[in-house]
Amino acid sequence: MIRIGIVDDHAIVRTGLKQFLSDQVDLRVTGEAGNGKEALDLVRQGEVDVLIMDLSMPDQSGVDALAAIKAREPDLPVLILSGFPEAHYATTLLKQGASGYLNKECDPEDIITAIQTVHRGRKYITPAVAELLADTLGGDANKQPHEELSDREFQVFLRLAKGETVGNIADSMSLSVKTVSTYRTRVMEKMKLASNSDLTYYALKNGLIQ
Known part of the structure:
Protein backbone atom coordinates (compact mmCIF):
# COMPACT_ATOMS: atom_id res chain seq x y z
CA MET A 1 0.00 0.00 0.00
CA GLY A 138 23.08 19.22 -25.63
CA GLY A 139 24.60 22.50 -24.51
CA ASP A 140 23.65 25.94 -23.28
CA ALA A 141 22.64 27.41 -26.63
CA ASN A 142 18.92 27.04 -26.06
CA LYS A 143 18.92 27.68 -22.32
CA GLN A 144 16.53 30.31 -20.99
CA PRO A 145 18.13 32.93 -18.70
CA HIS A 146 16.21 31.67 -15.64
CA GLU A 147 17.64 28.18 -16.19
CA GLU A 148 21.11 29.57 -15.44
CA LEU A 149 20.07 30.44 -11.87
CA SER A 150 20.97 28.35 -8.83
CA ASP A 151 18.15 26.91 -6.70
CA ARG A 152 18.27 29.78 -4.21
CA GLU A 153 18.56 32.41 -6.95
CA PHE A 154 15.52 30.93 -8.68
CA GLN A 155 13.51 31.08 -5.45
CA VAL A 156 14.47 34.73 -4.91
CA PHE A 157 13.78 35.56 -8.56
CA LEU A 158 10.20 34.21 -8.34
CA ARG A 159 9.49 36.09 -5.12
CA LEU A 160 10.85 39.36 -6.54
CA ALA A 161 8.83 38.83 -9.73
CA LYS A 162 5.67 38.51 -7.61
CA GLY A 163 6.39 41.86 -5.98
CA GLU A 164 7.82 40.78 -2.62
CA THR A 165 10.30 43.13 -0.95
CA VAL A 166 13.83 42.08 -0.06
CA GLY A 167 12.89 42.35 3.63
CA ASN A 168 9.88 40.04 3.27
CA ILE A 169 11.92 37.53 1.27
CA ALA A 170 14.62 37.56 3.96
CA ASP A 171 12.03 36.83 6.68
CA SER A 172 10.28 34.10 4.66
CA MET A 173 13.48 32.31 3.70
CA SER A 174 15.24 32.84 7.08
CA LEU A 175 18.07 34.75 5.40
CA SER A 176 19.64 38.13 6.10
CA VAL A 177 18.62 41.15 4.04
CA LYS A 178 22.22 41.41 2.84
CA THR A 179 22.19 37.80 1.58
CA VAL A 180 18.92 38.29 -0.30
CA SER A 181 20.25 41.52 -1.80
CA THR A 182 23.31 39.57 -3.00
CA TYR A 183 21.05 36.95 -4.60
CA ARG A 184 19.03 39.74 -6.24
CA THR A 185 22.22 41.25 -7.72
CA ARG A 186 23.30 37.85 -9.08
CA VAL A 187 19.85 37.27 -10.60
CA MET A 188 19.93 40.64 -12.33
CA GLU A 189 23.44 40.01 -13.69
CA LYS A 190 22.74 36.48 -14.92
CA MET A 191 19.44 37.43 -16.55
CA LYS A 192 20.77 40.77 -17.85
CA LEU A 193 17.84 42.69 -16.37
CA ALA A 194 17.83 46.04 -14.62
CA SER A 195 14.81 46.21 -12.29
CA ASN A 196 12.18 44.23 -10.40
CA SER A 197 9.67 45.30 -13.04
CA ASP A 198 11.86 43.63 -15.66
CA LEU A 199 11.82 40.43 -13.57
CA THR A 200 8.02 40.54 -13.33
CA TYR A 201 7.65 41.10 -17.06
CA TYR A 202 10.05 38.24 -17.82
CA ALA A 203 8.24 35.86 -15.43
CA LEU A 204 4.82 36.70 -16.89
CA LYS A 205 6.05 36.49 -20.48
CA ASN A 206 7.57 33.05 -19.85
CA GLY A 207 4.59 31.72 -17.90
CA LEU A 208 6.49 31.35 -14.61
CA ILE A 209 3.88 33.28 -12.62
CA GLN A 210 0.20 33.95 -13.17
Missing part, protein backbone atom coordinates in the same frame (compact mmCIF):
# COMPACT_ATOMS: atom_id res chain seq x y z
CA ILE A 2 1.40 3.40 -1.05
CA ARG A 3 0.36 6.26 1.24
CA ILE A 4 -0.31 9.48 -0.68
CA GLY A 5 -0.32 13.11 0.46
CA ILE A 6 -2.09 15.68 -1.76
CA VAL A 7 -1.06 19.35 -1.70
CA ASP A 8 -3.26 21.75 -3.68
CA ASP A 9 -4.92 25.02 -2.67
CA HIS A 10 -8.18 24.05 -4.42
CA ALA A 11 -10.38 21.75 -2.32
CA ILE A 12 -12.22 20.55 -5.43
CA VAL A 13 -8.95 19.36 -6.98
CA ARG A 14 -7.96 17.54 -3.79
CA THR A 15 -11.39 15.90 -3.56
CA GLY A 16 -11.36 14.78 -7.20
CA LEU A 17 -7.84 13.41 -6.96
CA LYS A 18 -8.63 11.64 -3.68
CA GLN A 19 -11.71 10.03 -5.21
CA PHE A 20 -9.76 8.87 -8.25
CA LEU A 21 -6.88 7.45 -6.21
CA SER A 22 -9.23 5.68 -3.78
CA ASP A 23 -10.35 3.43 -6.64
CA GLN A 24 -6.81 1.98 -6.85
CA VAL A 25 -6.26 -1.06 -4.62
CA ASP A 26 -2.60 -0.27 -3.86
CA LEU A 27 -3.01 3.45 -3.13
CA ARG A 28 -4.41 5.27 -0.10
CA VAL A 29 -4.65 9.03 0.51
CA THR A 30 -3.48 9.58 4.10
CA GLY A 31 -3.24 13.37 4.17
CA GLU A 32 -4.15 16.63 2.46
CA ALA A 33 -2.75 20.15 2.56
CA GLY A 34 -3.85 23.46 1.05
CA ASN A 35 -0.58 25.38 1.28
CA GLY A 36 3.16 25.03 1.80
CA LYS A 37 3.07 25.25 5.60
CA GLU A 38 0.42 22.52 5.81
CA ALA A 39 2.47 20.44 3.37
CA LEU A 40 5.49 20.62 5.67
CA ASP A 41 3.29 19.67 8.66
CA LEU A 42 1.99 16.72 6.66
CA VAL A 43 5.53 15.57 5.90
CA ARG A 44 6.56 15.93 9.56
CA GLN A 45 3.80 13.49 10.58
CA GLY A 46 5.55 10.77 8.58
CA GLU A 47 2.36 9.21 7.24
CA VAL A 48 3.17 9.74 3.57
CA ASP A 49 5.17 7.67 1.06
CA VAL A 50 4.62 9.95 -1.97
CA LEU A 51 3.63 13.63 -2.02
CA ILE A 52 1.66 15.04 -4.96
CA MET A 53 2.04 18.82 -5.02
CA ASP A 54 0.79 21.77 -7.05
CA LEU A 55 3.03 24.78 -7.71
CA SER A 56 0.53 27.61 -7.16
CA MET A 57 -0.20 28.09 -3.48
CA PRO A 58 -1.27 31.13 -1.46
CA ASP A 59 1.46 31.36 1.20
CA GLN A 60 4.52 30.28 -0.77
CA SER A 61 5.28 28.87 -4.20
CA GLY A 62 5.65 25.16 -4.79
CA VAL A 63 9.30 25.89 -5.56
CA ASP A 64 9.84 27.13 -1.99
CA ALA A 65 7.74 24.32 -0.53
CA LEU A 66 9.76 21.72 -2.46
CA ALA A 67 13.02 23.15 -1.12
CA ALA A 68 11.72 23.06 2.48
CA ILE A 69 10.35 19.51 2.13
CA LYS A 70 13.52 18.12 0.54
CA ALA A 71 15.63 19.80 3.25
CA ARG A 72 13.63 17.93 5.89
CA GLU A 73 12.95 14.65 4.07
CA PRO A 74 15.44 14.30 1.19
CA ASP A 75 14.29 10.76 0.36
CA LEU A 76 10.54 11.52 0.17
CA PRO A 77 9.37 11.37 -3.48
CA VAL A 78 7.60 14.60 -4.49
CA LEU A 79 5.53 14.46 -7.66
CA ILE A 80 4.64 17.87 -9.11
CA LEU A 81 1.14 18.08 -10.63
CA SER A 82 0.85 21.55 -12.08
CA GLY A 83 -1.18 23.71 -14.42
CA PHE A 84 2.06 25.15 -15.79
CA PRO A 85 3.38 23.49 -18.98
CA GLU A 86 6.43 21.25 -18.61
CA ALA A 87 8.63 23.69 -20.50
CA HIS A 88 8.25 26.33 -17.77
CA TYR A 89 9.28 24.43 -14.67
CA ALA A 90 9.94 20.71 -15.19
CA THR A 91 13.71 20.64 -15.72
CA THR A 92 14.36 23.20 -12.97
CA LEU A 93 12.28 21.34 -10.38
CA LEU A 94 13.70 17.93 -11.29
CA LYS A 95 17.17 19.36 -10.68
CA GLN A 96 15.93 20.72 -7.33
CA GLY A 97 14.79 17.31 -6.12
CA ALA A 98 11.32 16.67 -7.54
CA SER A 99 10.81 13.02 -8.52
CA GLY A 100 8.51 13.78 -11.43
CA TYR A 101 6.50 16.50 -13.17
CA LEU A 102 3.03 16.17 -14.67
CA ASN A 103 0.80 18.76 -16.26
CA LYS A 104 -2.81 18.75 -15.01
CA GLU A 105 -3.94 18.09 -18.58
CA CYS A 106 -2.36 14.63 -18.42
CA ASP A 107 -4.20 11.32 -18.71
CA PRO A 108 -5.33 10.26 -15.18
CA GLU A 109 -3.65 6.88 -15.69
CA ASP A 110 -0.32 8.72 -16.01
CA ILE A 111 -0.70 9.85 -12.40
CA ILE A 112 -0.98 6.23 -11.24
CA THR A 113 2.09 5.24 -13.24
CA ALA A 114 4.00 8.25 -11.92
CA ILE A 115 3.16 7.45 -8.29
CA GLN A 116 4.26 3.83 -8.67
CA THR A 117 7.46 4.87 -10.47
CA VAL A 118 8.60 7.47 -7.91
CA HIS A 119 7.68 5.17 -5.02
CA ARG A 120 10.21 2.69 -6.40
CA GLY A 121 12.86 5.39 -6.11
CA ARG A 122 12.97 6.29 -9.78
CA LYS A 123 12.28 9.56 -11.58
CA TYR A 124 9.09 9.82 -13.62
CA ILE A 125 9.93 11.50 -16.91
CA THR A 126 7.31 12.12 -19.60
CA PRO A 127 8.42 12.17 -23.26
CA ALA A 128 8.00 15.97 -23.28
CA VAL A 129 10.23 16.38 -20.22
CA ALA A 130 12.76 13.87 -21.59
CA GLU A 131 13.08 16.05 -24.68
CA LEU A 132 13.62 19.15 -22.54
CA LEU A 133 16.29 17.37 -20.49
CA ALA A 134 17.99 16.17 -23.66
CA ASP A 135 18.09 19.76 -24.91
CA THR A 136 19.83 20.92 -21.73
CA LEU A 137 22.43 18.16 -22.07
